[in-house]
Amino acid sequence: MLKNLSWRILTTIVVLVIFATVGVYPIAANYYKLPLPGWLAEKQLKLGLDLKGGVHLVLRVVTDTALKAETEAQAERLREGLGTAGVTNTGVTAVSSVQFRVDGVPAAQEAALRQASADAEASFDRGSATNGSYTFTMKPNLQKSLRDESVVQARQTIERRVNDLGVAEPSIAQQGNGEQILVQLPGVTDVERAKSIISSTGLLKLTLVEQGPFSSREQALQTMNNVVPPDQELLPGRQEGAAATVYYTVKKAAAVTGRDLRNAQASIDEYNRPAVHFTLKQDAALRFGNFTQSNLGRPMAIVLDDRVMSVATIQGRITDSGQITGLSPAERDNTVITLKSGALPASMEYIQEQTIGPSLGADAIRAGVMASIVGLLLVVAFMLFYYKLSGVNAVVALIFNLVILLGLMAYIGAVMTLPGIAGFVLTMGIGVDSNVLIFERIKEELENGRPVRVSLNAGFGRVFLTLLDTHISAAIAALFLLQFGTGPIRGFAYTLLIGLGSNLFTSTFVSRTLFEMVLGRRQQAATLSI
Amino acid sequence: MHIFHNTQFDFLRWRWHAIVLSWVVIIAGLLVGFTRGVPLGLEFAGGTAIIAQFEQTASVESVRQALDRNYPSGGENVVVQSYGDPSQRQVMIRVPQVGGEGGTSLSATRAAVERALQSGNLGKFTVVGSEIVSPTVGRDLSQKGLSAFVLSLLGILAYIAFRFEFSFAVGAVIATIHDILVTFAFLAFFQYDLTLNVIAALLTVTGYSTNDTIVIFDRVRENLRSMRSKSLNEVINLSLNQTLGRTVITAGTALLSAIALYLFGGEVLRGFAFTMIIGIITGTYSSVFVAAAIVTFWNRKSTRRLAAVKEPQGDAAAGQRGRKPKRAKAS
Numbered sequence: 001m002l003k004n005l006s007w008r009i010l011t012t013i014v015v016l017v018i019f020a021t022v023g024v025y026p027i028a029a030n031y032y033k034l035p036l037p038g039w040l041a042e043k044q045l046k047l048g049l050d051l052k053g054g055v056h057l058v059l060r061v062v063t064d065t066a067l068k069a070e071t072e073a074q075a076e077r078l079r080e081g082l083g084t085a086g087v088t089n090t091g092v093t094a095v096s097s098v099q100f101r102v103d104g105v106p107a108a109q110e111a112a113l114r115q116a117s118a119d120a121e122a123s124f125d126r127g128s129a130t131n132g133s134y135t136f137t138m139k140p141n142l143q144k145s146l147r148d149e150s151v152v153q154a155r156q157t158i159e160r161r162v163n164d165l166g167v168a169e170p171s172i173a174q175q176g177n178g179e180q181i182l183v184q185l186p187g188v189t190d191v192e193r194a195k196s197i198i199s200s201t202g203l204l205k206l207t208l209v210e211q212g213p214f215s216s217r218e219q220a221l222q223t224m225n226n227v228v229p230p231d232q233e234l235l236p237g238r239q240e241g242a243a244a245t246v247y248y249t250v251k252k253a254a255a256v257t258g259r260d261l262r263n264a265q266a267s268i269d270e271y272n273r274p275a276v277h278f279t280l281k282q283d284a285a286l287r288f289g290n291f292t293q294s295n296l297g298r299p300m301a302i303v304l305d306d307r308v309m310s311v312a313t314i315q316g317r318i319t320d321s322g323q324i325t326g327l328s329p330a331e332r333d334n335t336v337i338t339l340k341s342g343a344l345p346a347s348m349e350y351i352q353e354q355t356i357g358p359s360l361g362a363d364a365i366r367a368g369v370m371a372s373i374v375g376l377l378l379v380v381a382f383m384l385f386y387y388k389l390s391g392v393n394a395v396v397a398l399i400f401n402l403v404i405l406l407g408l409m410a411y412i413g414a415v416m417t418l419p420g421i422a423g424f425v426l427t428m429g430i431g432v433d434s435n436v437l438i439f440e441r442i443k444e445e446l447e448n449g450r451p452v453r454v455s456l457n458a459g460f461g462r463v464f465l466t467l468l469d470t471h472i473s474a475a476i477a478a479l480f481l482l483q484f485g486t487g488p489i490r491g492f493a494y495t496l497l498i499g500l501g502s503n504l505f506t507s508t509f510v511s512r513t514l515f516e517m518v519l520g521r522r523q524q525a526a527t528l529s530i
Numbered sequence: 531m532h533i534f535h536n537t538q539f540d541f542l543r544w545r546w547h548a549i550v551l552s553w554v555v556i557i558a559g560l561l562v563g564f565t566r567g568v569p570l571g572l573e574f575a576g577g578t579a580i581i582a583q584f585e586q587t588a589s590v591e592s593v594r595q596a597l598d599r600n601y602p603s604g605g606e607n608v609v610v611q612s613y614g615d616p617s618q619r620q621v622m623i624r625v626p627q628v629g630g631e632g633g634t635s636l637s638a639t640r641a642a643v644e645r646a647l648q649s650g651n652l653g654k655f656t657v658v659g660s661e662i663v664s665p666t667v668g669r670d671l672s673q674k675g676l677s678a679f680v681l682s683l684l685g686i687l688a689y690i691a692f693r694f695e696f697s698f699a700v701g702a703v704i705a706t707i708h709d710i711l712v713t714f715a716f717l718a719f720f721q722y723d724l725t726l727n728v729i730a731a732l733l734t735v736t737g738y739s740t741n742d743t744i745v746i747f748d749r750v751r752e753n754l755r756s757m758r759s760k761s762l763n764e765v766i767n768l769s770l771n772q773t774l775g776r777t778v779i780t781a782g783t784a785l786l787s788a789i790a791l792y793l794f795g796g797e798v799l800r801g802f803a804f805t806m807i808i809g810i811i812t813g814t815y816s817s818v819f820v821a822a823a824i825v826t827f828w829n830r831k832s833t834r835r836l837a838a839v840k841e842p843q844g845d846a847a848a849g850q851r852g853r854k855p856k857r858a859k860a861s
Contacts, residue, residue, distance in 0.1 A: 050798075058667070191660075192637070352667050353637060357658035360581065363614055367796030375790035379783050386779065419727055422791055422799050423734075426806065429787025430738060433780040437745060440776040443532075466748040469693055470741040476685040477737030481730060484678035489730050496734065 005520055008513040015505075016400060019407025026410070045410040046169075048417030048491050049354075051368075053361035054186040055194055058352035059158070061179050066150035066346040067143060068097040070123075073262070074136070075100035078120045085116040098138040100124075105132045148178070150346040155181050158198055180351070191355050205254035206288075209299040209311055212248030213239050220247045237301070237308025248308050250301050255291040260284030266332055267323070274332040275323045285320030292318040368421035375425040376402075379432060387439055389529035390515075394435035397511040401431055404502035409494065417491030427499035433470075434507030438463045439530055452528045453519065460512050467508065471500050533778055537771045541818055542763050542826060548819035552708055559715020568718055571725030571801075574672060576627040576665040578639040584619045586653040593621050596650025602642055614797050620658065627665055637662055675729050682733065683707070686740050694747055701824035702743040705816040709739045712812040713805055720804070727802040735809030738784065742777065742817040749773050750822070762829060766822045774818075781814040 026044035029036040036044075049056050072094050079092040082102070090104030105113050110129060117126060117136070124136040138146075155174060158181060162170045171184040188194050210232050214220035220234055228234050232249045239246045260280050267277040280288055292300075292314050302309045379398070383391040405427060409416060442459035450458065475497060482493035519528075572579050582593075594610045601608065613622040625639050640660055647655060683703055690699035710732055722728065749769040757765055788810055792803035 060666070195637075351664040352662065354661040355657070355659055357581075357583075357656075359583070359618075360659045363618070364796055364798065367794060367799070371791045371794040371796075371799075374794050375787040378786040378790055382783060382786060418796075418798055419730055419802065422727075422795060422802055425787050425791050425795070426734065426784070429784040430741075430780075432783050433741070433776075436776050436779045436783070440773075440779075444772070462752075466745060469689075469748065470744045473686050473689055473740045473744060474737035476689060477682045477733050477740070480678040480682035480685070481733045483681075484674045484729075484733075489726055492730050496737075 005513070005516050008509070009517065012400075012510050012513050016403060019404045019411075021407075023405075023407030023410045024403055027406075043410055043413075045406060046413065046415045047361075047365075048415045048420065048488060049184050049186060049361075050356055050418045050488050051361045051365050051416065052186050053189070053356045053358035054184065055188045055191045056352070056354040056356070057183040057185075057191075057195065057198070057350060058175070059154075059181045059183065059198075059348045060351045061151045061154045061181065062347045062349060063147040063150050063179055064097045064346075066146055067138065068094065070142075070146055071096075071098055071100055071138060074120055074124060078102065078117055078136075081116045081119065082113070085112055087112045087116055089113075095135070098143055100136050102134045102136070103132065105129070105134065107132065151179055151181070154346060154348060158183060162198065181348075187358075189355065189357060191353060195350065195353070205301075205303040206256040207254040207301055207303060208251045208295060209301045209308075210249045210251060213237070213246035213311075214248070215244070215246060217247050220249065224249070235301075235303060235306055235308050237303075237311075239311075248301060248311065250303060250308065254303075255300075256280060256284055256288050260288075269323055274329045276332055277321065277323055279321040280319075282320070288322075289317055289319035292316070292322075364418045368418060368424075372421065372425050372428075375428050379428050383432060383435070387530055390439055393511055393514045394432055394439070396514060397435060397506040398428060398432055400510050401499070401502050401506040402428065404506065405495065405499050408498045408502065412498075414494040414498070415491050416495075417488040419488045420491035420495045423492045423495030423499065427495065427503065431499060431503040431507070434463075434467050434503055435511060437466065438507065438511065442528070443530055446528065446530070455528070456512075456515055456519070460508060464508060467504060471504050475500050532775060534771075534775045537774055539771055539774070540767055541770045542767055542823065545819060545823035545826070548815075548823065552712065552816075552820065555715050556708075556711045559711070559718045563714070563718040566718070566721070568714075569721055569723045570668070571723040571728070572624065572661055572663050573726050574668040574724060576663045576668050577625055578637075578643070578663075579622060579624040579661045580640055580643055580657055581613050581620055581622050581659040582647060582655045583658045584621065584653055584655045587619050588621060588652045588655070590621060592652060593623065593647070593650070596652055597623070597643070597646050600646035600649045602646075671726070678733060679710070679736070682736055686736070690740075690744070690747075694751060697825050697828035698747050698750075700828060701821040702740050702747070704824050705743055705821035706736050706739045708816050708820050709735055709809060709812045712816075713808045716808045717801075717805065722801045722804055725801055727799065728805050731802045731805035731809065734806065735813055738810060739813035739816060742780070742813055743821040745776065746770060746773050746817055746822065747825075750825075763826055766826065770818055770822060777814060777818065781810055784810045 021040070022043055023045060025034075026036055026040055028034065030044075075092045075094050078100075082089055082092065087109050088104070088106055089102050092100060092102050094100040102113070102117075107129070113134065114126075117134075120126075120136060123142050124138055127135040127137065151174060155172060159172050162172060162183065162185065167185045167188055169186055171182070173182050174180065175182045183198060185194055210229075211223065212220065214223065217234065217236075221228075228249060231252055233252050234247055234249050236245050237248050238244075260283075262279045262281050264276055264278040267275050269275040295314055296316070298314055299311050300314050301311050376398075380395050383394045383398075385391070387394060402424070405424065408414075438459045441463050442455045445455035445458045446452070478493050478496040478500065482490060482497070590610050590612055594608075597608055597610065607626050609622075609624040611622050613620040623643055625643060640657075640662060644657065683706060686706070687699045687703045690702050713732060713735060717724065717728065746769060749772055750766055753760075753765045753769050753772075754762075757768075760768070785807065788803055788806040791799055792807060795803055
C-alpha cells in the first residue's frame with residue numbers, strides 16, 4: 001500500500017517538474033529576465049500572430065490559369081502535328097481552361113486525325129466527331145495533378161520570397177480546399193511591402209557571365225575600375241558548394257527568360273552526375289540554339305530575381321532542351337524547384353489580409369492574463385469555500401492541470417492564441433467539474449454511512465468511467481473544431497483537447513494521490529473535510 | 531456543505547412547461563434573426579476593418595463626420611466604434627464589402643479610409659491593426675463551420691449510442707441542438723456579431739452540454755440497474771435530484787470562468803464569452819429539463835427492456851441479471 005503510494009507521489013512530482021520546466025519556467029524567465037538555456041528556449045510556448053503582432057495573408061492560387069496554359073500548349077502542338085500530317089482543318093482553338101477543339105476536319109481524314117492526335121490523347125480525351133469538330137478534354141487525373149502541382153509550386157515560390165524578407169519564424173501553409181496559401185509573418189508591420197514582394201513575378205534569366213565570381217561587391221567594382229559596363233550588371237549570387245555570397249557581372253540582355261521555359265525536371269547527365277533537364281518553348285528554342293552555338297565554352301548564369309543561382313559552362317548547342325550540370329544532388333533539386341516555381345504556374349490573388357500591430361497584441365496578452373488570474377481566483381475561492389480542505393486538493397489538482405496544459409502545448413509546439421487563452425480560462429472552470437463529480441460522490445457515500453476509505457474508493461472508482469465518457473464526448477466536439485479552424489481557432493481547439501487530457505490525469509490520479517497522502521498515516525480515518 | 535440536500539423535485543412534471551419555454555425563446559430568436567438579421571462578423575461578411583489609434587482623443591462622432599465628408603461614397607454603412615480601453619484612444623472603423631475585395635484591390639478600401647481620416651483634422655493617428663476579407667472566405671467558412679457542427683453532433687450521437695442506449699443519444703443530441711438554437715437566439719437578441727470566435731464557442735457549448743447530460747444519464751443507468759421496482763420516470767427524477775448539487779456547482783464554476791473572460795478578456799473575446807455564458811446556462815437547463823424528457827418520450831410506448839442497462843464492465847453478477855428481460859415501466 002505504502003509502496004504503491006510512494007510510486008504515485010514520485011510519478012506526480014516527476015510529471016509536474018517536467019511540464020513546469022517546459023511550460024512555465026520559460027514564461028517566468030522571460031518575465032523576470034532569468035537565464036534560459038537554448039534547448040529550453042527552443043521548446044517554449046509559441047505565441048500566435050494575434051498575440052505577437054504581424055501580418056497574416058491568405059492567397060488563392062488561380063489554378064485555372066495553370067490548366068489553361070497546358071491546354072493551349074497541347075492545342076499548339078496538335079496544330080503543328082496536323083500540319084505535318086497534312087490533315088485538313090479550319091483551326092485548333094482552346095475553348096475553356098481544360099478543353100480545345102479541332103474544327104473542319106473532313107470525314108475522310110478521321111483516321112489521319114486519330115493518328116496525328118495519338119500524342120495529345122495521352123493527356124486529353126477525344127470526343128466523337130460532330131460536323132467535323134473534335135473536342136479534346138483534359139483527363140480528370142491530369143487536371144487534378146496540375147492543380148495540386150501549381151499550388152505546391154506557388155507555395156514554394158512564396159517560401160523562397162518570404163525567406164528573402166528576413167522574417168523570423170514565418171509560417172507558410174496550404175489551407176482551405178487546398179488552393180489557398182496562408183502566409184504568416186510575425187513582427188512585420190509593413191504589409192504593402194510584404195505583399196508586393198510575395199506576389200511579384202519571379203524573373204528567371206539565362207545569360208552570359210562576363211566576370212566573376214568575386215568575394216565582395218567592392219572587389220568586383222575594383223576590378224572594373226568602379227564602372228560596371230552599360231550592357232552588364234553586377235549581381236549577388238552563389239558559388240557551387242560554398243555558402244557565402246559571391247558576385248558576378250552578367251550580360252543584361254538575357255538569352256532566355258522564365259517566360260520561354262516550358263518545363264524543368266531532375267535528370268542525370270551522360271556521366272551519371274545530377275543534372276537539370278529543361279525544355280524551352282518553340283520560338284525560344286531557335287533563339288537559344290543560335291545563342292549557345294556562338295558562345296560555346298563560356299559560362300552561363302541562371303539568374304532568378306536578380307540573384308545568380310548557378311553558373312555552368314555551355315558545352316554544346318542547346319535548342320529546345322538542355323541540361324544544367326555541375327550540381328550536387330541537393331542543388332539539382334533546388335534548381336528544379338527554382339526553375340519551375342520561378343515561372344509561376346498560375347496567377348495568385350489575395351483574399352484575406354490581417355495586420356496586428358504590436359500594441360494590439362500586447363493588449364490582448366494583458367487582457368488574457370488578467371482574465372486568467374481573475375478566473376483562477378474565482379474558481380479557487382469557490383472550491384475552498386465549498387469543499388474546505390478537500391477544496392485544497394481540487395485547487396492543487398487544478399494548478400497541476402494548468403501546468404501540464406502549458407507544458408504539453410510548449411512540448412508539441414502548439415501555438416497559444418487569444419482564443420487559446422480563452423480555452424485556458426474555460427479549462428479552469430469546466431475542468432474542476434471532474435473534482436466536483438468525484439467529491440459529490442464521496443459525500444454521498446459518506447452520508448450513506450460508509451467509512452472514509454470506502455467512500456473514497458467508491459468516489460474515484462465509480463466516477464472514472466463517467467469521466468471517460470464526458471471527456472471523450474467533449475473531445476469529439478473539439479476535434480471537429482480543430483478540423484474547421486484556422487490559426488487562432490486551432491489554438492483554441494488544441495488548448496481544449498490538451499486540457500481535457502491533462503484534466504483526466506490530474507482529477508483522478510493526482511487528486512487521489514493527495515487524498516492518500518493525507519489519509520496514508522491513519523488507516524482508520526473517521527472524518528474527511530469535504 | 532450542501533446546496534441541495536435530499537431534494538425531491540419532480541423535474542419531469544415540468545417538462546411540458548420547459549418545452550414551451552424553450553420553443554418560445556427559440557422562435558423569438560429566429561424571428562429576430564429573420565427580421566433584424568444576424569450581424570455577420572468580418573470573416574463571414576467580408577469587408578474591411580481598421581483599428582486606428584489617435585494621438586489626441588478623437589470621438590466616435592468626429593471620426594464618423596470625417597468619413598461622411600471625405601470617404602468616397604460618404605460614410606454610409608460604415609460602422610465606427612471605440613475599441614478597447616478608452617485610455618488607448620482607439621477607434622474601429624468597419625466598411626462592408628464594396629465590391630471586389632480581392633486580388634490587387636484588396637486594400638483599396640483601407641487606403642481610402644486612411645485618406646479620409648487624414649483630411650479630417652483629427653490629429654495624428656496610426657493604424658494599429660487592420661483586417662480585409664474577400665467574400666470567398668466567408669462562403670468557405672460557413673460551409674466548413676456547418677459541417678463541423680453536423681459531424682460533431684453525429685460523432686456524439688454515435689458515441690453515446692455506443693456507450694449508453696439509442697434513446698439516450700437522441701436525448702443528448704436534441705438537448706445539444708436545443709442549446710445551440712437558444713444561444714443563437716440570445717446572440718440575435720443582443721445583436722452580437724457572428725464571428726469565428728463565436729462559432730468556436732458554440733462548438734464548445736456542444737461539448738459542454740453533452741458533458742453535462744452524460745453525467746445525469748450515467749446516474750440514470752446506474753440507478754436503473756439497482757432499482758428494479760421503480761418506473762423509468764421515478765428513476766430519472768431521482769437521478770436528477772441526486773446529481774443536482776453537482777450540476778449546479780459545475781455550472782457555477784464554469785460560469786465564473788466565463789464571466790471572468792467576459793469582463794477582463796478584452797474586446798476580441800467578448801462575443802465568445804457571451805456565447806459561453808448563455809451556452810453554460812442553457813446547457814445546464816437542457817440537461818435537466820430537455821434531455822431526460824426526450825428519453826421518457828422516446829420510451830413511453832416501449833414495453834421492451836430498456837437496453838440502457840448495459841452490462842457494467844467487470845460486474846459478472848449484474849451482467850447475468852441484466853440479461854433477463856427487464857420491463858422498464860415508462861409512465
